[in-house]
Amino acid sequence: MSEPMRWGILGASNFASKHMGPAIHAARGAKLAGLATSNPDKAAGFLEFCPDLQVFDSYDALLTDPAIDTIYVPLPNHLHVEWSLKALDAGKHVLCEKPMTMQADEFDQLIAKRDDTGLMAAEAYMIVHHPQWQRVRQMVQDGAIGKLVHIGGRFSFTNRDASNIRNRAEVGGGGLRDIGVYVFGAARFVTGAEPDEIAARVRWENCVDVFADVQAEFPDCTYSAYVSTRMHPYQEMLFHGEAGVIRLTAPFNAQVFGEARIELHQPDLGVRVERFPADNHYVLQVEAFGRTVREGAEYPCPLEFSKGTQVMIDRVFDVARTL
Template identity: 65%
Template sequence: MRVIRWGILGASKFAREHMGPAIHAARGARVEALATSSPDKAAAFEALFPGIRVHPSYDAMLADPQIDAIYIPLPNTLHVEWSLKAMKAGKAVLCEKPMTMEATEFDSLIAARDAAGVLAAEAYMVVQHPQWLRTRELIADGAIGPLHQVHGAFSYNNRADVKNIRNLAEMGGGAIRDIGVYPIGTTRFATGEEPEEISAQITYENGVDVLSRTQARFPSFHFSMLLSTRLAPYQEMTFHGESGLLRLAYPFNANVHGEARLDLIRPDGSILTERWPGLNQYVVQVEAFGESLRDGVPYPCPLEFSVGTQVMIDRMFAADPG
């Protein structure tokens, strides 16, 4: 098996704690290089990945001929710029979400991907987790009957972390871009539908959205969503049909903050539970990316899917009456 040689563009905490180790653990993948100008941040990665090459600049990383794929965990406002540069350098790209600040920016990314003939995708790992594949299958098979209501909630509280990029408007921070992608994208993935009408009420602090309530009408069901970076940590998704309900208790940070579990609640009150203990969805993501890069297997989350989630985010911001 050809080993995909990865470079990480920026020494983020998430890359150090999650994606770097996931690349290291994935079959057919290896962390080869890191781009950072910070000796302290580089040292933390060198301790995790002995022998890793450290480039002092992002451009130096892209010029490295021994790198096949670039993982980009930079602030949101830098995603498009460095994804385009990486593709122009002939590198495959896996970029953190949201990959763009506006949906129209996907046009340039798709054009660059096609022109360079490389694989490029948003790091949207959840749709590759079997709990979401199973959710989509159960809905399609009619396990809960006709779907009427979908509700998603995702929150955490980072009020005290004032320097966090998620609290900085100039870095593209805010709850909607950081965590709204999850209820939105998984609903689109599980149902195969796109919203027809959207309303939203958004609360801002220092130019960053910290609380939002959204309602949307899809062709065959209604959708509601609560997001916040000022509430106690919580996440859940429910799909409510005429003859049953699907509930995912840890739908987004599976096996990080809680066990991946899917409950099918039947009309008689009985519950069929499926669990996926220990599965690392970041590893699954890296392996799927590698299979696509090596063997041409269609990637489960192409840019064409990701643009739909960003369209809904753009419409939420536009719908807020405030």
């Protein structure tokens, strides 16, 4: 059996401590081996579930350690490109939190560096690794709801903490970059298509978008979605066809928001429900990343896919009217 891929985490973020760190630790073929943080207190949460974790006092120290194979980057948004490139230059594979870039054209240098080094680099867009999304994609493309007519998406939560990075414009905060990637990327993943026309309305607070209402025309269907960081927590995706409806009840935070379920609504069969109570998309993401590195397996969302979602975000900002 081959040695596990040794992962290092660049920065002791709360999300890494609660979700991605434990996922790397639990994933088959992976070992959480290193953490870079200048604050030893922030390492405590990681050491609780991974007591043999090596803690580095700088990012560069982690990047230059030859025992580390792969770097996970959960830094603030505006630092993602810089440190992903540095990790690739250091000979490490890279999985970087979304949004991996602040503008779509920044993906070009990441793609070029990936190709030049022959290393794996990807955005941590975890939902496409969850079986509910792979199933929905198959159902829609196989005609389970007939011709797809409309896609609807909703994703919201409440965060009014002015010090939180999601509410700070200078570090790339805002709802579209934080959660718009989900309602946009999910539609692109299922249909395999890109939007032709986009219209949007955005509400801002302190130069950060806190609500966005988006309409789009895909080649074969219409699309509408809203995201907000100032509304009661809610999430849902709908795929409405001529012969049925597919509804996902916890499309983006499975197990956290609730049990992942697919509801298939059809006239003659009523409602058929498929449940996914145990699947952890963070663990599945790490395992898929490892298979691509080791076996050359196709990765569900290469950098080219992630660039397409960022293109859609950029276009929303370009055309949006201010509420």
